[in-house]
Amino acid sequence: xTEFGHGLDPRGVRxxxxxxxxxxxxxxxRALAAKVAELLxxxxxxxxxxxxxxxxxxxxxxxxAGRSMPVAVIERELPGSGGARLxxxxxxxxxxRPTHRILVTASTSLDSIAEALDGRAIDxxxxxxxxxxxxxxxxxxxxxxxxxxxxRGRLADFPRLVDDAVVAKAEQRLAQRRAxxxxxxxxxxHVLLEPQLDDHEVVRRLVDALDxxxxxxxxxxxxxxxxxxxxxxxxxxxxxxxxGQVVLRRESEAGVRIVHRGATGxxxxxxxxxxxxxxxxxxxxxxxxxxxxxxxNQLSRAIAAESDVGPLLTRTLIDALANRLxxxxxxxxxxxxxxxxxxAERDQLTDALDRLEKAQMQLIEQARLATLGExxxxxxxxxxxxxxxxxxxxxxxxxxxxxxxxxxxxHADDExxxxxxxxxxxxxxxATGRRSEPLxxxxxxxxxxxxxxxxxxxxxxxxxxxxGITDVGRAAELVAGGADVELLAVGHELGVQLRNLExxxxxxxxxxNSLRAYLRGxxxxxxxxxxxxxxxxxxxxxxxxxxxxxxxxxxxxxxVPAIQGRPGPLQQVWTNLITNAxxxxxxxxxxxxxxxxxxDDGTVxxxxxxxxxxxVEDDGPGIDSSIRDELFRPHFTTKHGRVSFGSxxxxxxxxxxxxxxxxxxxxxxxxxxxxxxxxxxxxxxxGTVATVVLxxxxxxxxx
Amino acid sequence: MVDRVELGVLxxxxxxxxxxxxxxxxxxxxxxxxxxxxxxxxxAREALEELADDDVVVALVLVDHRLPGTTGVDFLVELxxxxxxxxxxxxxxxxxxxHQDTIKAVNQARLNHYIAKPWQPDELLAVVRSxxxxxxxxxxxxPLPFVAHLDGPRLLEAMTHRGDR
Numbered sequence: 001x002t003e004f005g006h007g008l009d010p011r012g013v014r015x016x017x018x019x020x021x022x023x024x025x026x027x028x029x030r031a032l033a034a035k036v037a038e039l040l041x042x043x044x045x046x047x048x049x050x051x052x053x054x055x056x057x058x059x060x061x062x063x064x065a066g067r068s069m070p071v072a073v074i075e076r077e078l079p080g081s082g083g084a085r086l087x088x089x090x091x092x093x094x095x096x097r098p099t100h101r102i103l104v105t106a107s108t109s110l111d112s113i114a115e116a117l118d119g120r121a122i123d124x125x126x127x128x129x130x131x132x133x134x135x136x137x138x139x140x141x142x143x144x145x146x147x148x149x150x151x152r153g154r155l156a157d158f159p160r161l162v163d164d165a166v167v168a169k170a171e172q173r174l175a176q177r178r179a180x181x182x183x184x185x186x187x188x189x190h191v192l193l194e195p196q197l198d199d200h201e202v203v204r205r206l207v208d209a210l211d212x213x214x215x216x217x218x219x220x221x222x223x224x225x226x227x228x229x230x231x232x233x234x235x236x237x238x239x240x241x242x243x244g245q246v247v248l249r250r251e252s253e254a255g256v257r258i259v260h261r262g263a264t265g266x267x268x269x270x271x272x273x274x275x276x277x278x279x280x281x282x283x284x285x286x287x288x289x290x291x292x293x294x295x296x297n298q299l300s301r302a303i304a305a306e307s308d309v310g311p312l313l314t315r316t317l318i319d320a321l322a323n324r325l326x327x328x329x330x331x332x333x334x335x336x337x338x339x340x341x342x343x344a345e346r347d348q349l350t351d352a353l354d355r356l357e358k359a360q361m362q363l364i365e366q367a368r369l370a371t372l373g374e375x376x377x378x379x380x381x382x383x384x385x386x387x388x389x390x391x392x393x394x395x396x397x398x399x400x401x402x403x404x405x406x407x408x409x410x411h412a413d414d415e416x417x418x419x420x421x422x423x424x425x426x427x428x429x430x431a432t433g434r435r436s437e438p439l440x441x442x443x444x445x446x447x448x449x450x451x452x453x454x455x456x457x458x459x460x461x462x463x464x465x466x467x468g469i470t471d472v473g474r475a476a477e478l479v480a481g482g483a484d485v486e487l488l489a490v491g492h493e494l495g496v497q498l499r500n501l502e503x504x505x506x507x508x509x510x511x512x513n514s515l516r517a518y519l520r521g522x523x524x525x526x527x528x529x530x531x532x533x534x535x536x537x538x539x540x541x542x543x544x545x546x547x548x549x550x551x552x553x554x555x556x557x558x559x560v561p562a563i564q565g566r567p568g569p570l571q572q573v574w575t576n577l578i579t580n581a582x583x584x585x586x587x588x589x590x591x592x593x594x595x596x597x598x599x600d601d602g603t604v605x606x607x608x609x610x611x612x613x614x615x616v617e618d619d620g621p622g623i624d625s626s627i628r629d630e631l632f633r634p635h636f637t638t639k640h641g642r643v644s645f646g647s648x649x650x651x652x653x654x655x656x657x658x659x660x661x662x663x664x665x666x667x668x669x670x671x672x673x674x675x676x677x678x679x680x681x682x683x684x685x686x687g688t689v690a691t692v693v694l695x696x697x698x699x700x701x702x703x
Numbered sequence: 704m705v706d707r708v709e710l711g712v713l714x715x716x717x718x719x720x721x722x723x724x725x726x727x728x729x730x731x732x733x734x735x736x737x738x739x740x741x742x743x744x745x746x747a748r749e750a751l752e753e754l755a756d757d758d759v760v761v762a763l764v765l766v767d768h769r770l771p772g773t774t775g776v777d778f779l780v781e782l783x784x785x786x787x788x789x790x791x792x793x794x795x796x797x798x799x800x801x802h803q804d805t806i807k808a809v810n811q812a813r814l815n816h817y818i819a820k821p822w823q824p825d826e827l828l829a830v831v832r833s834x835x836x837x838x839x840x841x842x843x844x845x846p847l848p849f850v851a852h853l854d855g856p857r858l859l860e861a862m863t864h865r866g867d868r
Binding site: 213438439458503550587 | 717720782
């Protein structure tokens with residue numbers, strides 16, 4: 001309520017009350033002020049001001065002096081902040097607030113004065129250019145309202161403006177105004193709309209309201225673990241938790257989920273009650289709990305009796321639902337994030353599985369090769385004894401046979417002189433049989449035909465061939481001389497068979513040796529020895545000899561010094577390179593193996609040589625330079641489901657072994673890289689050269 | 704009026720020691736079979752010609768698979784596809800024919816028998832006897848001269864059937 005301090009002296013009011021008119025335009029101001037004075041008569045003074053500053057000053061002074069200002073007429077387009085702002089400022093000033101303010105504006109748009117309207121700073125609007133009637137109406141309304149509110153006695157001073165109707169209207173206006181401001185200033189907001197109302201406050205108010213309406217119902221006290229509300233049962237009321245903590249649980253196929261108390265709020269069972277459903281959650285006391293149980297009936301009574309209960313419950317419900325909803329939204333977002341990262345992870349897993357499978361295949365292959373390696377090692381060891389026995393005994397058989405024949409000769413000398421000649425023949429045949437190169441089948445057939453035609457006896461001819469007699473003349477001679485062809489044949493055959501025995505045994509022995517040398521490298525990791533590169537290459541060639549049958553294999557070895565290294569692994573490298581060359585060249589192809597030495601600058605040199613160079617050339621299709629590096633990557637290959645001995649190690653391992661020896665390995669096509677190696681014969685293909693260079697003096701770097 | 708038909712066996716093997724051994728092991732059949740050898744497939748073709756010139760009917764070829772140039776299996780396929788040699792019995796005696804090669808020999812060359820090296824001499828003889836017996840029966844050669852040395856009972860039974868003709 002405004003105070004309008006000083007007592008009213010009916011005569012002195014004329015001196016005290018005034019109307020303020022504010023406009024910067026002097027012509028307009030004069031015109032307006034004159035009209036206002038005319039309309040109001042001599043009962044009231046009109047004071048003018050040409051700026052907002054001036055207006056405030058004048059008004060302030062006058063009011064301080066005890067005068068009153070019922071109405072102020074303000075031009076909107078005042079320079080500076082404007083008339084609307086002035087009105088707002090006046091409304092904000094306790095002293096100036098009671099004044100009714102009329103804003104004069106040329107614009108019909110209310111936008112620019114919205115703030116002033118909202119702030120109830122303007123009581124009337126007058127559109128410029130104004131009419132006298134309009135001005136009169138506004139003045140009348142404002143003045144009368146002011147006087148009715150503050151100074152009813154003065155009304156009589158303005159008989160031209162005042163009549164009963166106007167006064168009544170003014171009173172109505174006043175009453176409305178009072179009611180509006182009073183509601184806003186004095187009453188509380190409805191609990192549903194009140195912001196920042198925490199649950200404690202809600203609970204307190206609710207409990208108070210319930211107590212009031214239900215006559216302070218008894219509280220419930222339970223120990224920890226007590227189930228207040230069972231899951232899936234129908235709900236008959238609510239609990240208001242006053243003290244202690246409860247745990248809300250839900251059992252489902254996914255297990256037990258514990259819902260924090262905050263998600264439901266201090267009132268338990270409300271959601272179920274409100275939606276007429278069964279309890280979604282189990283409510284169990286986590287500590288000692290004090291609660292107020294309220295049945296459905298009691299709730300109904302309370303809601304009817306206390307106007308707050310309904311809204312409070314609603315508020316609680318809305319809060320709880322809002323929390324739940326927020327939780328659910330957050331959960332959904334999290335689920336989406338989890339889903340997308342799950343997808344990414346699944347892709348990664350698929351990848352990893354792929355790689356794992358590939359690695360597994362490689363491991364299986366490796367294991368297989370390792371087993372084969374062990375088998376080979378076992379066989380090699382087992383073969384040692386029989387191989388030795390074979391070789392030794394073959395030699396012994398030859399020796400023993402000779403001694404046998406010599407021995408027999410002694411008896412022959414003494415008792416059977418004719419036998420001597422026979423034994424001579426046998427020993428001769430034995431010797432020639434052992435020495436003779438095997439006859440090519442075609443030559444044998446031809447000789448047999450010739451002799452057979454000559455003697456007219458193909459069977460005899462065959463036997464003569466078996467006796468090592470291929471010359472027609474000699475054959476005829478022998479037959480004519482009555483020779484015992486069968487004896488000659490037996491002797492010769494014996495010699496040939498002994499020779500075959502020796503050859504086959506030494507082949508086995510060599511294979512076993514090569515195999516052992518090969519395998520030795522696997523177990524003796526650290527042992528380094530002097531390695532004769534030529535020897536290891538020869539061993540390698542022997543090992544894969546069975547595969548070289550269809551090809552032409554040439555070698556060109558210079559004298560090379562021994563190098564420090566591991567013979568087994570090096571032999572592995574040679575075997576691998578040779579096998580690759582064989583595969584590349586194919587049946588009827590040509591392989592050349594060259595071993596020489598290089599000086600530091602890479603030129604061929606014998607003295608001052610610092611490295612040994614091994615080249616394996618083939619006349620196959622050659623290698624595309626784009627895949628050359630690919631070949632050095634470790635991989636395992638099997639051909640036709642069978643692991644070829646020596647292959648499948650991969651060039652990658654070759655490179656590793658060579659690098660362990662401090663050397664280099666390279667593949668090149670076509671064969672022209674080193675100048676002195678010409679293209680292979682036949683022009684079958686550009687071919688490939690595998691070049692390994694191993695240092696002589698410096699020890700190999702430990703891997 | 705016809706002389707006893709001379710039957711022949713051709714051994715195709717490139718390693719001399721092995722070739723000698725096979726031929727030697729077939730010696731017991733020398734009285735009824737002419738055993739010739741060849742070093743490789745071209746040589747084998749030549750040998751077959753020579754035998755034909757000598758009026759020897761080749762009843763069986765005994766080939767190693769791993770030969771320089773054309774393989775033993777391919778030679779057997781060739782023989783099977785040539786009318787004049789289709790009836791010849793085919794035996795592979797080898798240590799180096801893999802799965803694929805053997806399948807080829809069976810399916811495309813109608814291989815009659817497979818002997819793995821190293822062979823047992825008894826087995827070798829038994830296989831040759833049986834195969835040549837088959838040849839005799841299939842081609843209608845007079846079995847009588849061979850009864851004592853090959854599969855006598857079967858040959859005799861064949862003779863009985865011949866008698867029915």
